[in-house]
Amino acid sequence: MMLKVEDLRVYYRSLRGDVQALDGVSFSLADKEIMGLVGESGCGKSTLGKSLIRLDGRMRHVGGSAELDGETLPIADDARMNEFRFRKVSVIPQYAMSALNPTRRIGRMVRELVESRGIRFPTVRAELDRRLALVGLDQDVLERFPIELSGGMKQRMVMVISTLLNPSLLIADEVTSALDVSTQKAVATALAGFRDHDLVRSMIVITHDVSLVYQIADTIMVMYAGKLAEKAATDVIVSRPKHPYTQLLISALPEVGVRYDGKRLVGIPGSPPSLRPAPTGCRFRDRCPLAFDKCAEQPPFVEVEPGHSVACWKAS
Amino acid sequence: TGADGANAGGDAAGGSYPRAETLFTSGTQWGPPSNWNPIMNWTYATGTVGLLYETLFLYDPLTDEYEPWLAENGDWTNDTTYEVTLREGLTWSDGKPITAEDVVFTVELGKMESVPYHNLWDYLDSAEAVDEHTARFTFGEPRYQQWANWVYFNPIVPKHLWEGKSEKDVTAGANEKPVGSGPYKYETHDQDRQVWVKNDDWWGKDTLDLDVKPRYIVDLVNSSNEAALGQLLAGDIDLSNNFLPGIASLVKGGYKLQTYFPEAPFMLAANTTWMIPNTTKAPLNDAAFRRALASSVDTGKIVNSVYGQIVSAANPTGLLPIWDKYVDQATVDRLGWTFDTGEAKRLLAQAGYRDTDGDGLVENKDGSPLELKLATPSGWTDWNEAARVIAEGAKAAGISVTSETPADTVVQDMRESGEFDLILNNERQMDNTPWRYYEYIFNLPIQDQQTTMNFGRYENQQAWDLVNQLDATKVDDLEGMNKIISRLQQAQLTDVPVIPLWYNGLWSQASNNVWTNWPSAEGGAPAYVPSMWHGYLQRGAIKMLTELRPAEQQ
Amino acid sequence: MLKLEGVSKTYKVGAFARQDLAAVRDVSFELRPGEVVSLIGESGSGKSTIGRMILRLTSTTSGTITFGGKDIATLRRGALRDYYREAQGVFQDPFSTYNPVFKADRVLTMIRQSYFPDVGDADWRTRVREALAAVSLNPDLVLDKYPHQLSGGQLQRLLIARALLLDIKLLVADEVISMLDASTRIDVLNLLADLKERGLAVLFITHDLSLGNYLADQTVILRRGSIVERGATAEVFGDPTHPYTRTLLSSVPRLGERWTDTELEHGPCRYHQLHPDGTDPAGPALAAVGDDHFVACFALGEDRKCGQP
Amino acid sequence: MGRYFSRKLLIYALTFVVAVTINWLIPRFMPGDPVSAMVARAGLQSPEGVAAMREYYTGLFGFDVPVWQQYLNFWGGLLSGDLGVSLWAFPQPVTSIIMAAVPYTLGLLIPAILLSWWAGNKFGAYAARKKVLDNTVLPIWYVLTATPYMWLAILLAWALGKVAGLFPVGRSFSASLRPDWSWLFISDLISHWFLPFLSLFLVAFGGWAIGMRNLIIYELEADYSHYLGSLGAPSRLVRRYAFRNALLPQVTGLALQLGVIVGGAVVTEIVFDYRGLGYLVLEAIKASDFFLLQGIFLFIVIGVLVANFIIDIVYVLVDPRTRAGMGGGA
Amino acid sequence: MSEVDGSAPEPAAVPGVATVHGTGVRREALYFALRNRKLVGGLAVVVAFLLAAIVGPWFVTEDPLTYVGPPAAGPSGSYWLGTTTFGQDVWAQFLYGLRATFFVGSVAALIAGVIGMVVGFTAGYRGGLVDEVLNMITNVVLVLPVLAVLMIIAAYLEVRSIEVQAVIIGLFSWPWVARAVRAQTLSLRSREFVDLARLSGLPVRRIIFREIAPNMASYLFMVFILLFGGSVLFAATLDFIGLGPTDGISLGLMLNHAKQWSAMNLGLWWWFIPPGLGITVIVGSLYIMNVGLDEVFNPKLREM
Numbered sequence A: 001m002m003l004k005v006e007d008l009r010v011y012y013r014s015l016r017g018d019v020q021a022l023d024g025v026s027f028s029l030a031d032k033e034i035m036g037l038v039g040e041s042g043c044g045k046s047t048l049g050k051s052l053i054r055l056d057g058r059m060r061h062v063g064g065s066a067e068l069d070g071e072t073l074p075i076a077d078d079a080r081m082n083e084f085r086f087r088k089v090s091v092i093p094q095y096a097m098s099a100l101n102p103t104r105r106i107g108r109m110v111r112e113l114v115e116s117r118g119i120r121f122p123t124v125r126a127e128l129d130r131r132l133a134l135v136g137l138d139q140d141v142l143e144r145f146p147i148e149l150s151g152g153m154k155q156r157m158v159m160v161i162s163t164l165l166n167p168s169l170l171i172a173d174e175v176t177s178a179l180d181v182s183t184q185k186a187v188a189t190a191l192a193g194f195r196d197h198d199l200v201r202s203m204i205v206i207t208h209d210v211s212l213v214y215q216i217a218d219t220i221m222v223m224y225a226g227k228l229a230e231k232a233a234t235d236v237i238v239s240r241p242k243h244p245y246t247q248l249l250i251s252a253l254p255e256v257g258v259r260y261d262g263k264r265l266v267g268i269p270g271s272p273p274s275l276r277p278a279p280t281g282c283r284f285r286d287r288c289p290l291a292f293d294k295c296a297e298q299p300p301f302v303e304v305e306p307g308h309s310v311a312c313w314k315a316s
Numbered sequence B: 001t002g003a004d005g006a007n008a009g010g011d012a013a014g015g016s017y018p019r020a021e022t023l024f025t026s027g028t029q030w031g032p033p034s035n036w037n038p039i040m041n042w043t044y045a046t047g048t049v050g051l052l053y054e055t056l057f058l059y060d061p062l063t064d065e066y067e068p069w070l071a072e073n074g075d076w077t078n079d080t081t082y083e084v085t086l087r088e089g090l091t092w093s094d095g096k097p098i099t100a101e102d103v104v105f106t107v108e109l110g111k112m113e114s115v116p117y118h119n120l121w122d123y124l125d126s127a128e129a130v131d132e133h134t135a136r137f138t139f140g141e142p143r144y145q146q147w148a149n150w151v152y153f154n155p156i157v158p159k160h161l162w163e164g165k166s167e168k169d170v171t172a173g174a175n176e177k178p179v180g181s182g183p184y185k186y187e188t189h190d191q192d193r194q195v196w197v198k199n200d201d202w203w204g205k206d207t208l209d210l211d212v213k214p215r216y217i218v219d220l221v222n223s224s225n226e227a228a229l230g231q232l233l234a235g236d237i238d239l240s241n242n243f244l245p246g247i248a249s250l251v252k253g254g255y256k257l258q259t260y261f262p263e264a265p266f267m268l269a270a271n272t273t274w275m276i277p278n279t280t281k282a283p284l285n286d287a288a289f290r291r292a293l294a295s296s297v298d299t300g301k302i303v304n305s306v307y308g309q310i311v312s313a314a315n316p317t318g319l320l321p322i323w324d325k326y327v328d329q330a331t332v333d334r335l336g337w338t339f340d341t342g343e344a345k346r347l348l349a350q351a352g353y354r355d356t357d358g359d360g361l362v363e364n365k366d367g368s369p370l371e372l373k374l375a376t377p378s379g380w381t382d383w384n385e386a387a388r389v390i391a392e393g394a395k396a397a398g399i400s401v402t403s404e405t406p407a408d409t410v411v412q413d414m415r416e417s418g419e420f421d422l423i424l425n426n427e428r429q430m431d432n433t434p435w436r437y438y439e440y441i442f443n444l445p446i447q448d449q450q451t452t453m454n455f456g457r458y459e460n461q462q463a464w465d466l467v468n469q470l471d472a473t474k475v476d477d478l479e480g481m482n483k484i485i486s487r488l489q490q491a492q493l494t495d496v497p498v499i500p501l502w503y504n505g506l507w508s509q510a511s512n513n514v515w516t517n518w519p520s521a522e523g524g525a526p527a528y529v530p531s532m533w534h535g536y537l538q539r540g541a542i543k544m545l546t547e548l549r550p551a552e553q554q
Numbered sequence C: 001m002l003k004l005e006g007v008s009k010t011y012k013v014g015a016f017a018r019q020d021l022a023a024v025r026d027v028s029f030e031l032r033p034g035e036v037v038s039l040i041g042e043s044g045s046g047k048s049t050i051g052r053m054i055l056r057l058t059s060t061t062s063g064t065i066t067f068g069g070k071d072i073a074t075l076r077r078g079a080l081r082d083y084y085r086e087a088q089g090v091f092q093d094p095f096s097t098y099n100p101v102f103k104a105d106r107v108l109t110m111i112r113q114s115y116f117p118d119v120g121d122a123d124w125r126t127r128v129r130e131a132l133a134a135v136s137l138n139p140d141l142v143l144d145k146y147p148h149q150l151s152g153g154q155l156q157r158l159l160i161a162r163a164l165l166l167d168i169k170l171l172v173a174d175e176v177i178s179m180l181d182a183s184t185r186i187d188v189l190n191l192l193a194d195l196k197e198r199g200l201a202v203l204f205i206t207h208d209l210s211l212g213n214y215l216a217d218q219t220v221i222l223r224r225g226s227i228v229e230r231g232a233t234a235e236v237f238g239d240p241t242h243p244y245t246r247t248l249l250s251s252v253p254r255l256g257e258r259w260t261d262t263e264l265e266h267g268p269c270r271y272h273q274l275h276p277d278g279t280d281p282a283g284p285a286l287a288a289v290g291d292d293h294f295v296a297c298f299a300l301g302e303d304r305k306c307g308q309p
Numbered sequence D: 001m002g003r004y005f006s007r008k009l010l011i012y013a014l015t016f017v018v019a020v021t022i023n024w025l026i027p028r029f030m031p032g033d034p035v036s037a038m039v040a041r042a043g044l045q046s047p048e049g050v051a052a053m054r055e056y057y058t059g060l061f062g063f064d065v066p067v068w069q070q071y072l073n074f075w076g077g078l079l080s081g082d083l084g085v086s087l088w089a090f091p092q093p094v095t096s097i098i099m100a101a102v103p104y105t106l107g108l109l110i111p112a113i114l115l116s117w118w119a120g121n122k123f124g125a126y127a128a129r130k131k132v133l134d135n136t137v138l139p140i141w142y143v144l145t146a147t148p149y150m151w152l153a154i155l156l157a158w159a160l161g162k163v164a165g166l167f168p169v170g171r172s173f174s175a176s177l178r179p180d181w182s183w184l185f186i187s188d189l190i191s192h193w194f195l196p197f198l199s200l201f202l203v204a205f206g207g208w209a210i211g212m213r214n215l216i217i218y219e220l221e222a223d224y225s226h227y228l229g230s231l232g233a234p235s236r237l238v239r240r241y242a243f244r245n246a247l248l249p250q251v252t253g254l255a256l257q258l259g260v261i262v263g264g265a266v267v268t269e270i271v272f273d274y275r276g277l278g279y280l281v282l283e284a285i286k287a288s289d290f291f292l293l294q295g296i297f298l299f300i301v302i303g304v305l306v307a308n309f310i311i312d313i314v315y316v317l318v319d320p321r322t323r324a325g326m327g328g329g330a
Numbered sequence E: 001m002s003e004v005d006g007s008a009p010e011p012a013a014v015p016g017v018a019t020v021h022g023t024g025v026r027r028e029a030l031y032f033a034l035r036n037r038k039l040v041g042g043l044a045v046v047v048a049f050l051l052a053a054i055v056g057p058w059f060v061t062e063d064p065l066t067y068v069g070p071p072a073a074g075p076s077g078s079y080w081l082g083t084t085t086f087g088q089d090v091w092a093q094f095l096y097g098l099r100a101t102f103f104v105g106s107v108a109a110l111i112a113g114v115i116g117m118v119v120g121f122t123a124g125y126r127g128g129l130v131d132e133v134l135n136m137i138t139n140v141v142l143v144l145p146v147l148a149v150l151m152i153i154a155a156y157l158e159v160r161s162i163e164v165q166a167v168i169i170g171l172f173s174w175p176w177v178a179r180a181v182r183a184q185t186l187s188l189r190s191r192e193f194v195d196l197a198r199l200s201g202l203p204v205r206r207i208i209f210r211e212i213a214p215n216m217a218s219y220l221f222m223v224f225i226l227l228f229g230g231s232v233l234f235a236a237t238l239d240f241i242g243l244g245p246t247d248g249i250s251l252g253l254m255l256n257h258a259k260q261w262s263a264m265n266l267g268l269w270w271w272f273i274p275p276g277l278g279i280t281v282i283v284g285s286l287y288i289m290n291v292g293l294d295e296v297f298n299p300k301l302r303e304m
């Protein structure tokens, strides 16, 4: 077991009370696993990602723990957490387009970053070049300023930087959503390549695009309103989802070849609840076609089949 | 003082003037010293005339006496001939002797139109050197008063150096490296100072048995009076001829400062400040109105509040205290006025100025609004403030006067072209003769541009004739002069062509830190005019320098 | 009804030095009433620029756009307003399409001020209700609310309702769904489909081929400002001719089908297979490869081999 | 790049022409006529003398040719460094008066501007780190920038000069010294220089510190800072980057502030009676010396323009974003 | 969609500038505004001075220039801030001076603000040649040393009233406003709601003032504050070198008079300290208020 998250609760402080963005999330991630994390906007995907590496100013760790390779991650302690960042846990942020210091040549920035972590740059230099080649970037990007790169190039550059120290866990937050399909494919394939080349041990890929994550992930975890809804192997989620939310989500995706006059797809009616504070009971209850009385009680996230966990009374 | 530690070492250390042998002065030069041309008597560097170039005579206004200087004596040999004899052994600082030729040459420079004393040749027929020491002047129409003024006011220039100069060089040339005859020589100058060094070969040492005490005179350019005050208090200036408001309170403080009088008015009276009404404009063309206006001015407030008692209120005739002997007290008692708002109102009513619209201010006789403007140059803070007080007083009497402060040059334009209602002016200094004073008031004919006199464009042929008559009166004929002057006073007090307000001081504050024995009204002290202003060194101030004593070293 | 002929757009770019950037080059296609044309291409290929040119939000550099036979470039003031009465747009980001300072239904009020100043209050209210009903919005939930109080889908639909108030004939929908959640997306798409049934012509701009396919009768594939392939949707998707189209298609992530499954074939494009000697520079920009199917090969005339996009 | 500079140059050239033209208009539109002023001062009584003087000065000031020619002559004179004669210090040429004052002004301005900029940025960046420090020094800085230059100058002159007697107030060096390069003279120069310098420095310092503090806070919230943070980079590095990036807008700020600081120098010099250009400005205004005023104005304009231009160039050299922008592309 | 209520930080177009988002944000802004010590404190000081300027003069002499007391007297019960060398009441002058200061500050700021906004909006919205030309003009005025120009103009004017001073200061302080507004407009112009307004057939003027400007309201407010402070300082500088109003009294003129009448050498500190302090405190409070506002409108800067 490589990452084990136990009952993680992270709230955002806000004027009118806390936003319960992550409310008791428990899951685990196996070695070499790429897990896709999907869900509607605002369901807490980024929050989960961030809470495993760096809580931002407004986030408050309320409870729960995370364990990586048997070591407890001090996620609530910014100073102690520093030791883990980059080396053990690393991130490709949502804002990869602006993640590089605009006034430093990229190579120099990388050197300074690496050296600031107490590693001599020449020792990683060769590896850096190798990885640039791996994602299809020329070495001379190191001599350039970020503004001189295209979005896809920056995305891949950040990817290389983030994984330079072979972290055990890589969190990739919406790395492809700003890109067009062909670039998306290149970036996503590169991402999978990192795992295949053993540069990162396992990965959480956050996205709202199920079909994209289907291409590279081993497992998919579906979140809804700050809670986990379902987690299972990719194929299982796509073909045999158990949670009604997952089912509706999958069925709303148009595929190439499908036309409205042939097979008219339908969306999920209604909208997710406010998380300030979160409603009691099953949070999907209001939109769920299968909802029944029991749903007033929060269903546990339980394994219903090996490797397949669901939080739904109807599924268990 | 601690503020100036840098130059505490008075020993001739490298770059500093030895403090104990140097006199620091200020208050004359407002821009950088830029010319040493004695003919440009409005801009030459402080001391150019007096320290460097000298005059034939000195005139001491405090004693009303002429003292021969370059001249040994000067006499009218008959009614139209004047002869001046130079002293023996006079030399220019380049060693050449000073001769009658130089005197004649200097006078003849006046033939150039742009030389300020060009009008000399209106009444002078010829000038000739009789011998090496004697020059003779023959007058077509003798004007004794003017000539008496000329001989002490204008310096003699060396013919051998000035002969070849063009008119431009004479009237607008900088005359760098000046050669004069006086007790000081040009040492150096900078944007902010003029430095003179003692002329050890000065002829006066033997001939007059006089010795100027400071080895160096450093005249400082100060942009503002308050800067000068700061330096004076710090002991950096020995003699300040600046207008320093508040000095009255400091004289009594522990700054070792001294003014000519230890009590109010502290300063000698140097000139009269008049309010000049434009007599070509209604209602200022009405003498009764002018008189009402004159009575409305609270001169006491100006003297006490604006000036903090360092000036004194003017006699209605405006004649300076040194001219007291010319004042016809009976006439003044009969025709003079004092500040009296009620009287001013009464005079207005009597003359037919009424407040028709009930705003407390009178209107013109034809009912049109009466609004007068009193212009004083911007930045002349004391005058600006005084103008405000005048306006206040006028308003109390029912006359609308507003004070405005255009730029200096604008005020100049206004008064030359006559486009003003009221201005303040003080362009006549203490002098050898009140003729200069009355010339200013009554001068005729009126020109389009009145450049120097009679800005109010007051026309009174009779009075002007009297002035000319005065001019042609010998300077020692006191009785003859008084007769004429009395009639002039009468004309001035009845018609009020100018409204004398107060006597501007001969601003002078001396510090006893380094030099002592400054001129003072107190017994035993030398009594000379204590000023480096243009024209004052030849009014006796040069002798102040011979009386100075170094202060006791602590 | 709407016709683009040889439309190009060149931007001057660079803050200081002026450089030309050809965002759209020589684009021609046509839009008939009741037809949905989807405009597909990668980011920066000029899709939005075309949409904006059609709406006269951006001027064309050359070429003409005619609507109902009238060159829209010549429209001024009143005529332009009349044009907007028939042609409207909906944009990618529903949040930035609303002025955050004002209530969301202000977009409707603006329409009223501009086009229906004489309509009475009651009359207007019923019209609004009808339009909202047409996009299945509950008036009580959306009116009198600030934009941030509404969901993206609601906002997007409100914009469409706004267009409906005008009884438009042409709608330019520029990436209307890319910011929306998967579930909301489909609702908006279905709505567009319904509008089409009502006879509205829609220019559907997207970079997602599956979405284009879901809705469109005609498809235009754009690359670097030029059309590389266009034709009936079925033909373009069923028989992609241009290598670029094929790359795009193969890059689309599909459920149940991994990327690795589709291998890009090499060799000349179908266009070159059909016209092996088709290097005629004087020939038409797009060559017909089917009934309603045209393609351009970018390798044409350059020393680049086909099949290498 | 070349295009950028040619556009910049065009703007500067245009500004210069506008400034020179305004400048040329001064004596022609200002109330009071310089010729009359000179003539009046001479106090001539005879009308012929007045006329002769008038003619002389009209010629001297170049007012005897048609207006357009006066304008051209003005440019001609300007390009050959001839700005006419001063009325205030007649007959000295304006150029020499200005040149005598320039070293003092530059001696005040250059250290004040550069040091305040440097120190303000350093301190601003430093204070942005610590909440407590930030909360205590920030108001002080605000008060400093809000202080009118002359008031601070008066306060310093009064408190440190007059009351405490630590520094001399007035003039650029002691009246009793002959300028030379002796230690005595130089130390005297410095003691006279210090207070005016300090007052300029303090006001400007506050402004820079505030600017830097605000910019740093923005930079620390920028994505790249967060990224570095989440890769565990020590805050030293993050701050260094933030500082460097925040410095760039401060460079442009320098260009914008230049005019204000020059204005500050003018009043400061007046308060301290420091014999630089500011002092000359006041004298020229008081004496209605149009030609001198013209000259100083031109000098200031040229100075500010040159400084701006230098800053423009420096900015382009240090900020890769502008360079990329100039090359086109994004 | 969950209720967002603006909590997700919005990237600001230009540092220091944030756009307002709806009432939720407005309510939130008010919440922060009331809790922002800088804003509340600064505002309190400014309002206190403003009140003093408005009502103060009613309680003192009618003409602050008349001689009412003993000359050069220190602060006392009857003359709170002492008297000048002439015996004028410094406190009365201070109150009248405040009035002038507020007047000059607000009129000049208004003029500069309006010009700057018109130029900035037009340049930013119209773009193209209009932008180029306006930009050129802006840059020209921007690099002209304003003080020098103002000095010349002020010296040129014979009659200088406070009104005239305010106008000329206003006429020369707008370029940076124009620049900033232009930059903002440029970024807002490409926002889609502007396109939508165009599609609704709105005329340009309405688009600028009803669509774009409201989004910059908070920024424009801050611009006004900065302009106000700058104008007050400028006016004080002009007054000080003797180019101020030729009648009346202002804080700058008080300083000018104090200097001209050697208040410093005569030790009359009560004459020159209050006016300078008044200016400093007002302008300083405005600046501090400005930071406060910035923090209120810009979530990134908020203290939690």
Ligand SMILES: Nc1ncnc2c1ncn2[C@@H]1O[C@H](COP(=O)(O)OP(=O)(O)OP(=O)(O)O)[C@@H](O)[C@H]1O
Pocket: A012, A013, A014, A019, A021, A039, A040, A041, A042, A043, A044, A045, A046, A047, A048, A058, A208, A275, E002, E003, E004, E007, E008, E009
């Ligand atoms: N800084 C913040 N302050 C307050 N609430 C926040 C903050 N950031 C996020 N939230 C709230 O927390 C919840 C989860 O946010 P999160 O960013 O994790 O969602 P997400 O699933 O990543 O959405 P998206 O797909 O839009 O990125 C949302 O309801 C959001 O409004």
Ligand SMILES: Nc1ncnc2c1ncn2[C@@H]1O[C@H](COP(=O)(O)OP(=O)(O)OP(=O)(O)O)[C@@H](O)[C@H]1O
Pocket: C011, C012, C013, C021, C022, C023, C041, C042, C043, C044, C045, C046, C047, C048, C049, C050, C207
């Ligand atoms: N106002 C503009 N000024 C300069 N260049 C522009 C402007 N608008 C767009 N461009 C450029 O024109 C090209 C086409 O842009 P356009 O927005 O039409 O692309 P798109 O296909 O809509 O892309 P996306 O999918 O990212 O929206 C791009 O390179 C873009 O950078």
Ligand SMILES: [Mg+2]
Pocket: A045, A046, A047, A094, A174
């Ligand atoms: Mg997210």
Ligand SMILES: [Mg+2]
Pocket: C047, C048, C049, C175
């Ligand atoms: Mg687009």
